Amino acid sequence: MLTPTTHARRRRLLAERLPGPVLLxxxxxxxxxxPMTKLPFRQxxxxxxxxxxxxxxxxxxxxxxxxxxxxxxxxxxxxxxHGHVTTLDAIxxxxxxxxxxxTERLEERLTGLRARTLAVADEGRNVLGSRLCGVPLRFGxxxxxxxxxxxxxxxxxxxxxxxxxxxRLAAHATHQAYLATIGGTAPGGHERGLWTLFEAVLRLHGLxxxxxxxxxxxxxxxxxxxxxxxxxxxxxxLLDGGGELPSGYGVDITRxxxxxxxxxxxxRAAYAAVLEAQLASIALCTPGRRYREVHDRSCxxxxxxLVDEKLIRGSVQEALERHAHALFFPHGVGHLIGLDVHDLExxxxxxxxxxxxxxxxxxxxxxxxxDLPLQEGWVVTVEPGFYVVPAILHDPALRERFxxxxxxxxxxxxxxxxxxxxxxxxxxxxxxxxxLTEAVPKGIDELEALIGTGPTPEQRLSV
Ligand SMILES: [Mn+2]
Numbered sequence: 004m005l006t007p008t009t010h011a012r013r014r015r016l017l018a019e020r021l022p023g024p025v026l027l028x029x030x031x032x033x034x035x036x037x038p039m040t041k042l043p044f045r046q047x048x049x050x051x052x053x054x055x056x057x058x059x060x061x062x063x064x065x066x067x068x069x070x071x072x073x074x075x076x077x078x079x080x081x082x083x084x085h086g087h088v089t090t091l092d093a094i095x096x097x098x099x100x101x102x103x104x105x106t107e108r109l110e111e112r113l114t115g116l117r118a119r120t121l122a123v124a125d126e127g128r129n130v131l132g133s134r135l136c137g138v139p140l141r142f143g144x145x146x147x148x149x150x151x152x153x154x155x156x157x158x159x160x161x162x163x164x165x166x167x168x169x170x171r172l173a174a175h176a177t178h179q180a181y182l183a184t185i186g187g188t189a190p191g192g193h194e195r196g197l198w199t200l201f202e203a204v205l206r207l208h209g210l211x212x213x214x215x216x217x218x219x220x221x222x223x224x225x226x227x228x229x230x231x232x233x234x235x236x237x238x239x240x241l242l243d244g245g246g247e248l249p250s251g252y253g254v255d256i257t258r259x260x261x262x263x264x265x266x267x268x269x270x271r272a273a274y275a276a277v278l279e280a281q282l283a284s285i286a287l288c289t290p291g292r293r294y295r296e297v298h299d300r301s302c303x304x305x306x307x308x309l310v311d312e313k314l315i316r317g318s319v320q321e322a323l324e325r326h327a328h329a330l331f332f333p334h335g336v337g338h339l340i341g342l343d344v345h346d347l348e349x350x351x352x353x354x355x356x357x358x359x360x361x362x363x364x365x366x367x368x369x370x371x372x373x374d375l376p377l378q379e380g381w382v383v384t385v386e387p388g389f390y391v392v393p394a395i396l397h398d399p400a401l402r403e404r405f406x407x408x409x410x411x412x413x414x415x416x417x418x419x420x421x422x423x424x425x426x427x428x429x430x431x432x433x434x435x436x437x438x439l440t441e442a443v444p445k446g447i448d449e450l451e452a453l454i455g456t457g458p459t460p461e462q463r464l465s466v
Contacts, residue, residue: 005165005250007099010055013158014065017053020154024066024118028132030125032059043211047123048342049155051251056098060128062109064118069101071112076105110135119148121155124349146350156347156354160339161380167430169252170341170382170439174428176208177246177254178442184218185450186457188240190262194218194230196460201244203464210246213253213344217243222259222422223390225334234262239270239421251342255384256440257426264454266447273389274423274447276308280387281425281445284336288383288429288436294373298336299323301387305332308389314417317408327408329367330395337384338372340428345372346382366401377431382439386426391417 017025029050033042046057054063054072062073072095077088095103104112113135120132122140129140132147139145146152162170184201198218205212219227220234222241234240239261247253259274261267266274280301287297306328309315314331315322322328339346339355347354352362355373362369373383395401396414405411425445430437444450457463 005055009165010053011099013053014070016158017154018068021150024116025151026118026120026136027053027063028123028128029061030123031128048251052159052342064112072100072103073106073109074103119151121147121151143349152350159347160354161378162341162382166252169248169250170254173246173248173252173254174440176205176210177256180204181258181443183457184242185260185453187459188262189455189459190234190236192234192459194232198230200460205246210248213245213247220421223392236263238262241422241424253344254428254440255340255344256443257386257424258443258445259423260450260454264451276305277387277389277423277425280304281385284385285429285436288377288431290379290431290433291376293376298371301336302328305389314410314413315408316410325408326365326367327405330409331389332387333367335371337386340382340384379431379433381431382428384426384428386424388422388424390422391420393418
């Protein structure tokens with residue numbers, strides 16, 4: 004369980020790595036269209052990590068081993084409109100910080116301190132932090148103090164047992180949501196119904212989602228935001244969704260299954276190849292193993308499948324050397340995960356590539372989000388896929404470049420196939436890969452036995 008002791012320990016570890024005062028900014032509450040209607044609030048992950056405080060417009064000053072929290076004081080009429088009002092002193096006791104002060108005190112407290120700070124997603128807060136600390140702050144661009152950023156990266160990247168426990172809880176609720184969604188799949192239903200059911204089960208468990216749920220029969224559109232099609236015999240549903248706990252920890256899971264309840268011959272062959280690729284890559288998630296090898300292992304298995312299916316004419320070796328497999332697997336095999344679904348990615352490639360090393364150039368690998376030797380305690384996703392993407396297969400430049408290696412006429416017969424992705428979250432341990440999300444079914448027989456066995460969303464959600 005995460006307790007005030009957990010956050011105090013993290014602050015101590017930060018102080019040991021880094022001398023001097025630190026200002027941590029929380030995100031602000033932003034209006035949706037009127038002052039009274041709000042956008043969903045999500046606290047900054049680093050702020051959550053060191054304080055456990057999920058209140059909007061908070062700031063924390065870490066100085067000499069103390070943690071002072073700054074919060075907007077409750078308005079006089081808060082009790083009338085929002086119910087019970089928690090006093091600043093009560094918040095101090097709950098969070099186990101040394102003091103909670105009204106926001107108005109922040110500026111005077113920081114005067115002359117030269118505190119280190121980091122940018123957050125909320126640019127309004129960056130303007131404040133920039134003024135108080137005298138450094139440029141812009142989300143995704145000007146990250147703030149580099150030594151602080153590196154210390155945060157080092158601490159947050161390696162997950163402790165209490166964090167793994169949180170991720171297992173998120174995995175458990177997401178497992179229930181998957182069972183309902185796969186069980187509720189039947190021709191005549193609708194993508195929107197399945198999406199609603201998935202999100203509803205997560206909310207019943209007290210979770211939200213860590214990112215926009217992808218649920219589509221057009222799985223070849225990698226981050227497809229639509230759920231607008233009726234469920235159709237012969238197509239496959241791709242669901243990429245993960246629950247997030249109030250603590251901020253979440254999971255990222257993908258499964259693909261046939262609407263009809265049976266994979267057809269071609270779907271079965273492609274699914275088996277993606278699953279084989281995923282299992283082979285997961286097996287490599289051990290301490291010291293470079294993540295690039297985890298990616299390459301999936302590429303090898305998929306390249307062999309493409310040669311077997313005569314989509315690629317040359318040898319597996321040649322396909323890999325020229326990255327021809329990336330026409331059908333055009334993304335990286337995964338990323339770090341934790342408090343953020345792409346953990347720490349607000350700091351760019353710094354958490355996931357060696358210093359001075361940029362993303363590799365070739366088509367496909369430029370989307371590889373991580374290329375470091377794995378360390379004990381890290382959690383990474385492993386998510387190979389196979390996609391038939393018209394935008395790629397009809398691209399004149401790619402057709403010319405791969406004219407001798409890829410059978411584009413054969414590929415044309417696959418148009419309409421969609422996409423398959425299988426994704427799990429893997430905890431790297433000395434004892435071997437620990438798959439936090441393995442309960443969610445992914446074997447062909449298991450999936451086929453489950454599809455259509457539950458009430459459809461329309462039956463389940465009707466009142
Ligand atoms: Mn992912």
